[in-house]
Amino acid sequence: MPSMKNNVARAVEEIEDIVGSGNLSTDEADIYAYSFDASVHSSRPDAVARPSSVEEVSQIMSIAYKYEVPVTPRGAGTSLCGASLAWRGGILLDMTRMRKVKDVRIEDLYVVVEPGLTYREVNEALEKYGFFFPPDPASGDVCTIGGMVGCNASGAHSVKYGATRDHVLGLEVVLADGRIVRTGSRTLKHSSGYQLAKLFVGSEGTLGVVTEATIKVTPLPEYVSTLVAFFDRLEEAGRAISSIISKGLIPYSLEIMDNTCIRAAESYARIGLPTDAEGMIIVEFDGKPSVVSEQIDEARRIVEKFEPVSLEFSDDPNRRMQLWKARKSVLPALSRLEGGLVSTSLADDMVVPMSKIADALKAYNAIAGKYDVVIGLYGHAGDGNLHAKFLLNVTDLESWKKAFKACWEIYERTVSLGGALSGEHGVGFTKSPFMKLEHASDLDVMRIIKKALDPKNILNPGKLALEKDVDSFVYKLRYPVEGV
Amino acid sequence: MKDEILREILTCTECGYCKQVCPIYDVVGWETFSPRGRINLTYGFLLEALKYTEKAGSALFSCLGCGVGEIRCPSKIRIRKIMFRGKQEALKRGAKPTKKQAELLENVLKAKNIYGKKLPERKVSKDVVFFSGCIIPLEEESVHKSVLKLVSEFLPGAEVLDGICCGRPLLALGEVEKFRSYAEELARELQDREVVVACPSCYEALKTWYQEEAGISLNVKHLLEYVDDGRLAKSLSSKVVVHDPCSLRREPDVLRKCRSLLESLGAKVVEPSKKFEWTLCCGSGHKLMSEEELGRRVSEKRGEDLVKTGADVVVTICPECARMLKASLQPKVKVVDVYTLLSGAVA
Numbered sequence: 001m002p003s004m005k006n007n008v009a010r011a012v013e014e015i016e017d018i019v020g021s022g023n024l025s026t027d028e029a030d031i032y033a034y035s036f037d038a039s040v041h042s043s044r045p046d047a048v049a050r051p052s053s054v055e056e057v058s059q060i061m062s063i064a065y066k067y068e069v070p071v072t073p074r075g076a077g078t079s080l081c082g083a084s085l086a087w088r089g090g091i092l093l094d095m096t097r098m099r100k101v102k103d104v105r106i107e108d109l110y111v112v113v114e115p116g117l118t119y120r121e122v123n124e125a126l127e128k129y130g131f132f133f134p135p136d137p138a139s140g141d142v143c144t145i146g147g148m149v150g151c152n153a154s155g156a157h158s159v160k161y162g163a164t165r166d167h168v169l170g171l172e173v174v175l176a177d178g179r180i181v182r183t184g185s186r187t188l189k190h191s192s193g194y195q196l197a198k199l200f201v202g203s204e205g206t207l208g209v210v211t212e213a214t215i216k217v218t219p220l221p222e223y224v225s226t227l228v229a230f231f232d233r234l235e236e237a238g239r240a241i242s243s244i245i246s247k248g249l250i251p252y253s254l255e256i257m258d259n260t261c262i263r264a265a266e267s268y269a270r271i272g273l274p275t276d277a278e279g280m281i282i283v284e285f286d287g288k289p290s291v292v293s294e295q296i297d298e299a300r301r302i303v304e305k306f307e308p309v310s311l312e313f314s315d316d317p318n319r320r321m322q323l324w325k326a327r328k329s330v331l332p333a334l335s336r337l338e339g340g341l342v343s344t345s346l347a348d349d350m351v352v353p354m355s356k357i358a359d360a361l362k363a364y365n366a367i368a369g370k371y372d373v374v375i376g377l378y379g380h381a382g383d384g385n386l387h388a389k390f391l392l393n394v395t396d397l398e399s400w401k402k403a404f405k406a407c408w409e410i411y412e413r414t415v416s417l418g419g420a421l422s423g424e425h426g427v428g429f430t431k432s433p434f435m436k437l438e439h440a441s442d443l444d445v446m447r448i449i450k451k452a453l454d455p456k457n458i459l460n461p462g463k464l465a466l467e468k469d470v471d472s473f474v475y476k477l478r479y480p481v482e483g484v
Numbered sequence: 485m486k487d488e489i490l491r492e493i494l495t496c497t498e499c500g501y502c503k504q505v506c507p508i509y510d511v512v513g514w515e516t517f518s519p520r521g522r523i524n525l526t527y528g529f530l531l532e533a534l535k536y537t538e539k540a541g542s543a544l545f546s547c548l549g550c551g552v553g554e555i556r557c558p559s560k561i562r563i564r565k566i567m568f569r570g571k572q573e574a575l576k577r578g579a580k581p582t583k584k585q586a587e588l589l590e591n592v593l594k595a596k597n598i599y600g601k602k603l604p605e606r607k608v609s610k611d612v613v614f615f616s617g618c619i620i621p622l623e624e625e626s627v628h629k630s631v632l633k634l635v636s637e638f639l640p641g642a643e644v645l646d647g648i649c650c651g652r653p654l655l656a657l658g659e660v661e662k663f664r665s666y667a668e669e670l671a672r673e674l675q676d677r678e679v680v681v682a683c684p685s686c687y688e689a690l691k692t693w694y695q696e697e698a699g700i701s702l703n704v705k706h707l708l709e710y711v712d713d714g715r716l717a718k719s720l721s722s723k724v725v726v727h728d729p730c731s732l733r734r735e736p737d738v739l740r741k742c743r744s745l746l747e748s749l750g751a752k753v754v755e756p757s758k759k760f761e762w763t764l765c766c767g768s769g770h771k772l773m774s775e776e777e778l779g780r781r782v783s784e785k786r787g788e789d790l791v792k793t794g795a796d797v798v799v800t801i802c803p804e805c806a807r808m809l810k811a812s813l814q815p816k817v818k819v820v821d822v823y824t825l826l827s828g829a830v831a
Contacts, residue, residue: 025514027539028537029540029543033543076503094515096513120504139501332501340491
């Protein structure tokens with residue numbers, strides 16, 4: 001029986017013949033550069049390959065299957081939970097050479113794209129037709145379609161238009177053994193059998209490698225108007241959001257930020273946000289100007305009941321751009337806020353029923369207080385999605401241990417409120433320890449599906465707790481922490 | 485954590501937003517050649533977690549130092565400071581500058597200009613000094629004449645300090661300590677005076693890098709700030725586009741002044757998609773790009789963006805940008821420096 005290392009070496013040699021020497025590397029520099037994503041972890045692949053076609057991906061998978069070598073697909077490497085890291089080494093597939101817009105069919109309301117295109121590039125291609133792919137993740141300038149499909153990404157406009165899964169009509173996927181399957185359809189609906197395309201969305205590369213996506217497109221809004229409100233209590237901001245939704249208003253976006261995030265956003269964007277406010281919401285409506293105007297008025301009446309400190313209205317595209325630049329900078333900008341504390345993604349993506357937003361915010365802050373950890377809370381609260389960024393002394397083991405306990409309680413509380421671990425970032429490795437909290441009864445089913453499609457466990461192994469329960473995320477940290 | 489650069493790297497959340505704007509990543513495509521990739525290579529060296537390979541050196545030295553990643557970074561990571569350190573660490577581990585870079589370094593250290601040309605020692609005595617740098621006077625004779633004409637017209641009392649390198653190449657090639665000594669020596673001449681420059685690279689070095697890397701504060705101004713548009717004759721009727729140099733991306737007043745001066749000449753100024761703080765590098769990297777082919781590809785991309793405006797003339801503020809863009813755009817579109825246009829219009 002050849003050793004694992006020999007298997008990798010043989011696989012690498014054969015894969016090099018497929019992609020060409022310029023598109024495969026085992027150089028230490030490349031291995032190291034690809035051992036990071038936007039998560040707190042780091043893990044080195046044995047080789048990086050950059051395929052350019054589905055045929056190449058298929059051949060790579062056949063080789064990897066033969067030698068039982070792990071393969072981890074990766075887009076821009078913006079995963080916040082380690083989904084794009086080669087946890088067990090093997091081949092890291094950098095999919096960013098596959099970046100064609102293959103077909104734009106506006107009359108059929110879809111676009112066919114390769115996985116390495118960025119979200120922004122897809123929307124640039126659609127703009128001239130007056131259409132777009134709505135989810136709008138904060139990392140949309142860099143994140144790829146493959147990554148969005150992998151983690152079922154969503155964003156600011158998902159409250160109205162849904163997440164990536166709601167837009168994926170069909171996929172081309174390479175399975176673990178190299179088989180190419182086309183699943184889903186190019187129609188807006190279908191009822192012929194299992195909805196396998198929907199299953200692959202959010203599977204984080206553990207079931208197959210996505211090589212093409214057929215995505216439903218939506219007309220660009222004719223007009224957008226924005227209402228921004230600031231509060232002296234965060235829970236009031238949360239109640240305002242629940243109330244807007246319960247009155248039947250469906251906003252284009254509905255965001256929340258706490259004081260920590262307001263300060264972080266302002267420090268980056270300098271757009272005049274009041275840094276003493278405890279809560280801020282951004283409410284937007286899109287459509288015909290007259291209708292939008294009525295909706296904004298109605299939202300204002302609702303928001304005023306929660307006694308905001310101040311309100312701002314704007315339909316000026318420049319002001320909107322400023323506000324969104326500030327909002328989308330929150331995650332990284334938090335790292336500059338509290339002397340020496342670094343913004344980390346640990347309990348970064350909870351989602352709760354809309355009526356529970358205020359309860360969740362209150363609970364998260366109480367838990368942070370209990371464990372004496374600094375958190376910044378923000379999110380697409382309109383669909384119940386809340387991000388709690390932990391600001392940590394990342395080189396101190398005790399800080400990590402404390403953070404883990406706080407995360408455990410945050411996730412327990414989230415699940416008890418009827419929520420889920422992740423609204424849009426996925427599970428990767430970081431959230432693996434908490435899978436059993438939410439998926440007590442169906443994690444086994446996921447493991448059965450994984451085994452059926454990837455019997456040799458070569459596709460992005462080590463993620464989603466698909467192999468076994470995981471006890472901690474304090475593992476393979478990318479920071480120099482004594483004792484890890 | 486005592487190491488300032490290591491602390492800076494730990495602050496980076498690895499969000500990857502810098503990848504979107506990096507001109508080298510755009511043409512290479514490997515993470516290793518992105519700002520985030522290069523930051524991580526530096527991290528690997530500092531943690532002793534990465535063995536040096538030639539590719540690590542190539543990736544670090546491929547950084548153009550254009551600074552656009554810093555503009556995009558929501559954590560305000562000082563990417564270029566990290567790159568200086570990364571290159572320094574690479575040199576310690578066996579990285580070798582290219583022949584051209586090595587020559588340039590040696591020339592700066594021996595002769596105080598990148599060409600190694602022996603020039604007489606100069607001392608300055610006046611309060612206002614025009615610091616011409618070395619590229620314009622020693623490589624671009626006709627541009628230099630135009631610059632000096634503008635100096636004599638608009639800064640009549642200034643003393644000209646000609647042909648001396650600002651020291652930036654030392655820093656950009658990872659010779660951080662040598663840069664500090666060089667800066668300290670030159671600053672003895674320049675401190676407590678008004679230092680006016682035309683070369684954007686010198687401008688940024690003297691204003692920003694002297695402060696950040698050597699703790700030296702100088703009073704630095706750009707020549708365009710002194711040009712009085714009331715004394716310029718209408719001499720242009722063309723549609724022009726300004727290519728903003730990387731080194732001035734944080735100086736909107738100078739860039740706006742450039743446009744208003746061109747309008748005073750009668751030109752119709754059109755704008756490229758990448759301008760002001762978001763300007764795209766010409767690919768030269770202050771003459772220090774280690775892989776010329778990569779620089780050429782960046783230059784072509786920049787050229788495309790400028791040509792798309794439909795302008796007849798591309799106007800540059802930096803002599804190096806002019807050289808690069810002439811190579812990628814002429815004869816399709818004329819490339820000319822702003823000093824030549826202005827000096828020709830002085831009434």
